[in-house]
Amino acid sequence: MKTSISSVALLLATVSLSPAHAADAPQVAPPADAAAANEADAAAIIVTATRSAVNRDQVASSVTVLDKAAIDRAQDMGVTELLLRTPGVSISRNGGYGTATSLRIRGAETDQTVVVIDGVKLNDPSSTGGGFNFANLLTGDAARIEVLRGPQSILWGSQAIGGVVNIVTPGPQKDLEGSFDLEAGSRRTASARAAIGGKQGPLRWRLGGQSFTTDGISAIAPSAGGREKDGYTNRNIQGRVELDLAEGVTADLRSYYSRGHVDIDGFAGDSQEFSLNKEFVGYAGLKVDLMGGRFRNRIGYGYTDTDRDNFNPTLARTKTFDAAGKNKRIEYQGSFAFTDGITALFGVENENSRFRSVSPSASLAVPIPAPARGKAEITSVYGQLSVVPVTGLTLTGGLRHDDHSRFGGKTLFAAGGAWALPTGTIVRASYAEGFKAPSLYQLFSEYGNTALNPEQAHGWEAGVEQRFLDDRISIGGSYFERKTTDQIIYSSCSTTSTNPLCFTPGTTTRRFGYYANVARAKAHGIEAAASARPIEGLVIDGNYTWTVAEDRSVGTANFGRWLPRRPRNMANGSFSYDWGFGLTTGAAVRWSGHSFDNASNATRLDGYTLVDLRGEFALSPALKLFARAENVFDKSYMTASRYGTLGRSIYAGVRGRF
Template identity: 40%
Template structure:
């Protein structure tokens, strides 16, 4: 671990925030009343789950006035975010120091990691918050219910869901860089029919992607989500869900004659389409779900200097057929089992490849006594290219009558080689899957009748067979090994109804474990320490005010640890005032003190920015 001085700096910052701020952050421990699905793939009360999960609700998204989901995730425990420039630029989310490509992302039941990208990751740069109702972040490997890519953890996103009656919401805001953001949604349910629809638009002149550049690189997105449900009979129904986004991002490149990172007229486009169609039926006490999902992603890069044809294309598509059964055998025993078949393909203009994977898994959720829940499971994946792989996992939660909950888990994760790594121009068809083993243990304490909650978690993860580019053979190979361990602390307070406060501190020591020149070096762009605190206060006359402060520690931009990225502190303030029962006006200032910083060497970041808007709700 680092020296005491490096640990004390963020802890002192956190203590200062706690002492001085009349406020709250929404990223504290999960309430026992929460229902989560990322632990086992089925809905469970949070106090029956032994894994570390953070839940973010729609109320928190609106209170924080969030536009980009990545900006919200960056203030949660165990999460680090890097963005290559302004909004819309490639954005990676790392959980507990794992690679961004090792984060499994799910939107409305669809696994949306991109089969056409070299590492098979999901780009959070185009994911906006306007349509989202709820986010669950599970930290740590969890391949038993979720399969490939869940090495770092799982980010599960749920868009607008219908409730009884008819509701509508919308907001529009404007701010620096000629930024315009608008979003609207309508939902409702009556009898056995329910539905929801959202639409959104964002346009911004942006900042220069190259930190040394002067030309602004803009961004534009329009998108929509929808869902429809119909109950055919008691316990039997169909569910349809869809997500679409069309984005354009201006880029910078390496123009002649200097070939250094600078302003260029390059840009990229992306069209994302995700769909879910499922049937659920309860038969003989077993809740059955049969579903088909599709993720279709088209990416194109253009350089007008060389003409109108794309300089790069990426076409990724995955189709998944799945069955899941959920049976409460007796009060003390719940059994979950499933089968899946996923087919993926990609095309980069020169290479076309496809593959598939067939999976079976089973889980037992046992409650031997009322306070103790033990979950264990096993999964087998049979990949068309690398063959069979088996993963296991187990966790336990002990909820004591004193408001104390003890948690412990062991989880395994694996990540199948991507189509590019297998069949691309530098591919190797004999690659093995990346694998990880993780264990963690934690304690959560509820005080003051639930108005105060605090938690502490220790974790350790070893990852083997990581796939990296081998400079000796100029091909992809299983040559990387990493280790990560650390501590996550969180607190949430609501001393009175008008005041909320939450804060978290993460220490993550993630290191290269491959023998050689970089052995035991820090992994690139993985700060050891982060601190975040959020406060909110509502005055009796309705005005809501709040602030968020985040400290990110030093890190390195390269594997050799020769290029340092200095740590930084970002602060924001915000306010919202209702006008009548359905309308409110709001505004915020981000990077309040105009901090100069970089999260990726050579790429630009935002200075101080201000935004104002109007929000409406009808029900």
């Protein structure tokens, strides 16, 4: 442990502690703009994960903003790899690219994070926790990624107990523009992405697509007997159109579709099994600005459709799993600027979710059972008031009421403030409550329990950030705490158990387990962050997170034990240097302390340190060559017991913008 602490101390002494958030954040049209008389300064860092475009210095919660420059500089293929470089974020993955990926913010469950693309909330009602699987989310056409940490249920509703990940794609800035990225590397990995868009009078449009393929690694680690490679292919396309119908009236259409194919291994080891995942997201909206932009309105309809199927070609009945989830969301959001310093944000939402799931027997002699089905409806009303009583001080407070078709009404509260002082000091503090209804899978699947109660949480944080030398140096930190009650866990059943929940409801058929509200959890910790540009061309950044996430279920054997797959200590550091003749080089270090794979803490996952190198050379302002080496020292490690991770990998490519 002394060695680990010394390593962290050395890392923090040589790098800064904040993910890159350059001041030249791209200007985009968020789905709901802030109704403020004074526009944010063009050079400021704008945050839209708050459901309104506000200056980062006015946000009461901890937020990280990765702009396009930071995304390109990191060169990561997947969004999860980018997010891992930010404070408070950990992941676990069941193998290489495309396999089941769980992302946790500040020790919260993976299904307690809301994922948003261009204002459209993503989730899969047929997944275990009703959350989003990050496995198929590639960096693609992202222009900015925001991570808002801590409970955010006032604005984003159920699931936002851990935080919000907001991905923003670019809006066109020219009459005609385009971009492309081509790269290839280890394990016959190849990625090709292209996008084109433009502005013609009242019309703004953009269309992009990507193809990614890799031979991969064995999902089961070699140390656990894995030998064959499990490949992955992902193809996606997305588009958006905005049309000004009249002054202050804009129609907005967006769509996203992806199809992923990944080879997977069975619990016993190598197999020929594979999984197909298809995701469709559609959105249609109308934005109406009144009173010179002081009163802004948005009406929208969002639709998500996720279809997941598993196959085993060696079985008589090849399809082993079939699940589908659909979401239909109708929403209204408005904002009204009473004065330059008082703004109200408010809205109404109605969401209908459905799921279907079935696991057919491998034998053709056994009829396919009727699929488990379920549906739920939730209607929500929310409001938030933002007040600037004195220069630099922003106070916010909000309420949300959710009316769930199965669990009735629940009202939540949040409040906070951010104070930007003339000394370059920013002080933040906030309190927020969270609420998450059981997922349809947890209620109605073959392991379901219709007697479940919703998960509830409340948390607070306080932090300080100090900037020096015209913002060329920044250092800060925050303390956070969150308590969760009625947390839902999966409980296994023995073959001799007499517990009624160990039998399929209404039958005498045994089942492997069930979901239950038996857990209480608590998480608290510290996030430290800093960044520096000490000389022209040099960018140094990094972060350190200490998170204590524990099971606090009184009277149980696991009381006081670490929640699974959550390291207590994590740190990142990176630097890049522009040599002035088109060449930029850099390196990144990621360190994770040990964690445990299971609730009893019987299986330990060792800590690890990974080093990446990267370089870029500009052939012209519009065309750049790039290359990187990941896990340079070929470190063997696990984020989930028995599952493999990528060893040393080398990639190179070309990037164009015109």
